[in-house]
Amino acid sequence: MSKKIPRHDFEPKIMAFVCKWCTYSGADLAGTSRMDYSPNVRMVRLPCSGRIDPQFLIKTFEQGVDGVIVSGCHPGDCHYNEGNYYARRRNLAFRQLLDFQGIDLGRLEFSWISAAEAIKWTKVIDAFTDRVRALGPHKQYHELIDPYDHYLEAA
Amino acid sequence: MIEAIRTQARNLLENKEVDVIIGYAEGSDSTRTTPVFIRKPEEVSRLIFDPRCINSLPLYLNKRHEYPQKGWKRTGIIAKGCDIRAITQLIAENQLTREEVYIIGVPCDGVVSHFSKWDGRLHDGNQATKCAECDVHTPTDCDFFPGERPEVDRSAPYKVSAPQVLNLMGLNTDKRFDYWRQEFDRCFKCYACREVCPHCSCNICITDRTQPNWVDQAAHTKGVFAWHITRAMHLVGRCTGCGECTRACPMDIQVDLFNQRLKDVVQESFGYKSGYSQDEKPPLITYKTDDSEDFIQ
Numbered sequence: 134m135s136k137k138i139p140r141h142d143f144e145p146k147i148m149a150f151v152c153k154w155c156t157y158s159g160a161d162l163a164g165t166s167r168m169d170y171s172p173n174v175r176m177v178r179l180p181c182s183g184r185i186d187p188q189f190l191i192k193t194f195e196q197g198v199d200g201v202i203v204s205g206c207h208p209g210d211c212h213y214n215e216g217n218y219y220a221r222r223r224n225l226a227f228r229q230l231l232d233f234q235g236i237d238l239g240r241l242e243f244s245w246i247s248a249a250e251a252i253k254w255t256k257v258i259d260a261f262t263d264r265v266r267a268l269g270p271h272k273q274y275h276e277l278i279d280p281y282d283h284y285l286e287a288a
Numbered sequence: 289m290i291e292a293i294r295t296q297a298r299n300l301l302e303n304k305e306v307d308v309i310i311g312y313a314e315g316s317d318s319t320r321t322t323p324v325f326i327r328k329p330e331e332v333s334r335l336i337f338d339p340r341c342i343n344s345l346p347l348y349l350n351k352r353h354e355y356p357q358k359g360w361k362r363t364g365i366i367a368k369g370c371d372i373r374a375i376t377q378l379i380a381e382n383q384l385t386r387e388e389v390y391i392i393g394v395p396c397d398g399v400v401s402h403f404s405k406w407d408g409r410l411h412d413g414n415q416a417t418k419c420a421e422c423d424v425h426t427p428t429d430c431d432f433f434p435g436e437r438p439e440v441d442r443s444a445p446y447k448v449s450a451p452q453v454l455n456l457m458g459l460n461t462d463k464r465f466d467y468w469r470q471e472f473d474r475c476f477k478c479y480a481c482r483e484v485c486p487h488c489s490c491n492i493c494i495t496d497r498t499q500p501n502w503v504d505q506a507a508h509t510k511g512v513f514a515w516h517i518t519r520a521m522h523l524v525g526r527c528t529g530c531g532e533c534t535r536a537c538p539m540d541i542q543v544d545l546f547n548q549r550l551k552d553v554v555q556e557s558f559g560y561k562s563g564y565s566q567d568e569k570p571p572l573i574t575y576k577t578d579d580s581e582d583f584i585q
Contacts, residue, residue: 187521188502191514218575226524228583229553235465244585257585273465277509
């Protein structure tokens, strides 16, 4: 029996940068357990949440993504012992920087999800998708003038 | 005061204790000063110091300028209190060792915000914003100081929020974005803010790399946003607030507001004050297991 899928006017595009030891395995578990979660999320697997350079997040926002999730192992569980502690400090500063620059912090999410927490993963994704959907498209960056646009239009 | 500094500089050069003295000299017109590299004892009379000496000279101590490769073993530098904080931060980041530099500290009552504002004297209208809350008018750590150096208590947390930062934080997010869009619309990516920064240490800057192209080279607003966020992010907990980036900006964009804001964040969250300790690690290369994580799900 098929589940009823709700229709929305706007489907947000969401990027998730995840650590391969915890969150990616957690998402994998959610998949193999056939759990439902919103299909808006695109995942990028990285070795550790400490590997997630703020540059990645800047670039994703620049390229027109509506929301970004950063996720890794719980503190103390890092495969490399301390990567997620560095990530925590870095993201604290980065959030404040984006806030000061004028990007709504509702569009940036940081979470700890272990390999066993498939249910938490689905909940975080669903809640975040709803939140970004309520915020609407991330127009601010879209509206910045792209000097290459008219080349594309001409072609 | 300047006579004592010149005498000391002459002695140092004659005794070969230092290979060069970096200081300030008269510039191209009466409102300007210029950084000067003195290598001969007879040239020390060019050295001056007054409120027009606004350049941050520790810039030349950064490894990216490769001055030690010229065979200079020890560099003498004339430094205001804020410059000494920059030097301390460079030492904390292993850009140089304390033995490589001979610091000639100068008492400073504040400097002008820009050469063009100089009208013969320093007053509230032309003083740089960093000087209002400065606690290093008397330098912290120096090898030579003209006259007696009084002890000053600097343990209190420093006040960093410039009035403009507080104004911006009072706006809502969309208004802030509009403000920055208007400001960054003028930026044409001359990278003067990078070139004057004493703490921009990368040998090849991320914006000069085209493979992969993290920050767009074109001077459209998208790339400008990426550049300024990247620059601020690279300076978290390292910026000592010399304000050179804003002074050097040809389009009068207040690019140091990002740094001011992050200094607040770093002090509140990690209890770190940049430029006061040669041994303490900058906040982003260390961690505590009980760091704040109220933003994390």
